């Protein structure tokens with residue numbers, strides 16, 4: 105039965121390159137008898153011009169040829185095509201197996217070559233090609249599945265975010281903006297892409313627990329009573345409880361639980377201090393404070409970017425992580441950071457004198 109290059113049952117295409125015409129034809133005939141679609145080229149340049157017009161699975165090339173040696177040809181083929189190369193050499197001692205494989209050849213045979221061994225080696229290369237392409241196919245399907253899962257997860261996070269904002273329209277866009285600034289700080293700090301992504305996810309739903317707070321308290325324009333304030337403070341634990349069973353690849357529930365903790369232990373719910381607070385929660389805290397002060401709230405208009413920066417500076421190293429504050433100040437003052445969505449600041453950031 106003829107060997108096949110792929111599931112389309114196309115016979116495998118093999119190009120035999122040899123400057124000695126007779127040898128080339130003998131090898132071609134031998135491979136054709138095995139069912140391969142086989143052509144000849146009399147040298148490296150002819151081989152390259154054939155490759156430019158037709159797709160070959162395997163090139164079998166001699167090494168010593170006048171116009172271009174088989175080693176250079178192999179390098180050129182491997183840098184531009186998916187084709188595998190088998191090198192035939194009458195100078196077995198001139199090249200070690202490692203040297204020939206290191207230039208990208210799939211195999212090599214020492215001349216004189218027996219027809220049956222040549223066919224067997226070419227078939228082995230074809231088998232390897234087939235399993236390689238099956239592996240690549242499986243990998244690309246897996247990547248597609250991961251991408252689908254990621255999109256579904258983003259959709260769910262987005263839906264949770266919308267659910268919070270439907271009940272609390274005064275803070276519409278707040279979570280999105282906090283996520284944006286937290287992400288920008290994390291990128292500027294050099295955190296890895298996955299950590300940044302997880303932090304942005306946490307930012308988008310960091311006030312999820314507010315769905316447990318009565319709407320009239322969330323929308324209350326005046327001062328809150330102590331009891332009302334306690335109910336609002338409970339949103340961090342409520343958010344944690346809602347999310348804690350979901351196995352996100354990032355500690356989203358814990359970041360949310362800790363986003364009102366403060367460096368000096370004055371925050372809530374646990375009064376954690378310093379390094380006991382997750383680095384992502386320390387970033388989220390700074391982004392949250394900045395956005396909250398610089399934006400309109402139910403009970404007051406925006407206090408402006410200057411006020412927000414002043415609060416961060418006053419609390420730097422006390423309530424807020426000093427490095428995170430430093431990066432945030434630099435982003436807003438020196439790099440002109442502004443939120444990209446639904447945000448009208450009361451003032452414009454101006455660099456310090």
Ligand SMILES: [Fe+2]
Pocket residue numbers: 310311339363364392
């Ligand atoms: Fe919050």
